[in-house]
Amino acid sequence: MMFQASNRSGSKILPFFIIATGMSLMSSLAHAATAQPYASIGSFATLPAPGPAIPDRSLVPGKQYSHRFDENSIGVADPMQVIDWDGIGGVQDGPDFSPLFASDHEIDGIANNQDTLFNSVKANTSALLFSVENDGSIYSESVTHTPGVWATPPVINSMHPPKDVDGLQVWDGATNRYSLLGDPGGVSVYNDLGGAMITTVDIATAIGQPNLASSIDLDALMVNGNNLLFSIAPVAGVFDGGEIWSWDGVNPATFLNHGGHVWDTAHCVACDLGLASENINALEAVSAVPVPAAVWLFGSGLLGLFGLGRQKKYQG
Ligand SMILES: [Ca+2]
Ligand SMILES: [Ca+2]
Ligand SMILES: [Ca+2]
Numbered sequence: 001m002m003f004q005a006s007n008r009s010g011s012k013i014l015p016f017f018i019i020a021t022g023m024s025l026m027s028s029l030a031h032a033a034t035a036q037p038y039a040s041i042g043s044f045a046t047l048p049a050p051g052p053a054i055p056d057r058s059l060v061p062g063k064q065y066s067h068r069f070d071e072n073s074i075g076v077a078d079p080m081q082v083i084d085w086d087g088i089g090g091v092q093d094g095p096d097f098s099p100l101f102a103s104d105h106e107i108d109g110i111a112n113n114q115d116t117l118f119n120s121v122k123a124n125t126s127a128l129l130f131s132v133e134n135d136g137s138i139y140s141e142s143v144t145h146t147p148g149v150w151a152t153p154p155v156i157n158s159m160h161p162p163k164d165v166d167g168l169q170v171w172d173g174a175t176n177r178y179s180l181l182g183d184p185g186g187v188s189v190y191n192d193l194g195g196a197m198i199t200t201v202d203i204a205t206a207i208g209q210p211n212l213a214s215s216i217d218l219d220a221l222m223v224n225g226n227n228l229l230f231s232i233a234p235v236a237g238v239f240d241g242g243e244i245w246s247w248d249g250v251n252p253a254t255f256l257n258h259g260g261h262v263w264d265t266a267h268c269v270a271c272d273l274g275l276a277s278e279n280i281n282a283l284e285a286v287s288a289v290p291v292p293a294a295v296w297l298f299g300s301g302l303l304g305l306f307g308l309g310r311q312k313k314y315q316g
Helices: 002-010 016-033 118-122 200-204 210-217 269-273 293-315
Strands: 064-067 083-086 091-096 106-111 127-132 140-142 149-150 165-169 177-180 187-191 196-199 218-224 227-232 245-247 282-288
Touching: 064 091, 106 282, 118 218, 118 227, 118 282, 127 165, 127 269, 140 282, 149 245, 149 269, 187 200, 187 218, 196 200, 200 210, 227 282
Parallel strands: 106 165, 106 218, 165 282, 218 282
Antiparallel strands: 064 083, 064 165, 083 091, 106 177, 127 140, 127 282, 140 149, 177 187, 187 196, 218 227, 227 245
């Protein structure tokens, strides 16, 4: 409103740079304490079906991210706060797990206990989403290996663009599994009640390196019951952090086979997209978005109007 007033009163004499400076100043002031409002796109009557489509991020419901370091939707440091994002720059505070812990920790991986598309991304019938360390964008890999940028920092949070997305969750908007930075106390995955579910010993054993338990820091995950897709922070001389393992909770973990290649240590994560880091620190999956119930109603309403119009025309 302030900009409109000043623009109106002096639009013909103000050089562009003054207007631009004013906008920049207002933008800076806005950055200090506000967030673009979160625009919910509603719920879906059906879950997305597995498939190769990579929809625009604004069409996918229930998106949440964790910032490194944890902050709230207006960019203020806030340990264990997860942020809801709408895909057009709007955000709001999501779940905050800090009340469950006696001291502050940093969340470095988020998931739902029944992650949508878990089985299909594991079977390479849906696209993979990921982010890497010190990077505020989210990237995609199609089922045929085509790399892409799914969301840039301003699209994720227009007022406080993330510097590093270190946890990602989509579809259900219900983060209830997470990992903490450094896996303190030897715990790699917690539940929504703050209970330890999977330990660093479990992970080290699953990936065939039981002696590395004290070096394990799980930093990206998807969950489906007892099944996990996960990455870990780099372990010097052993793992570069770009590995993605699939684990059923019982048998030895195996490297994810997605996009026509294996996500093992030899695979160069940074190469396809020219990324600065090889370390994957967020994981998710997408496929075609089901048509929301509201759109069906709207569509049938339009059809009804169209039918009525035609009917009248024919009658006349
Ligand atoms: Ca975080
Ligand atoms: Ca961790
Ligand atoms: Ca990693």
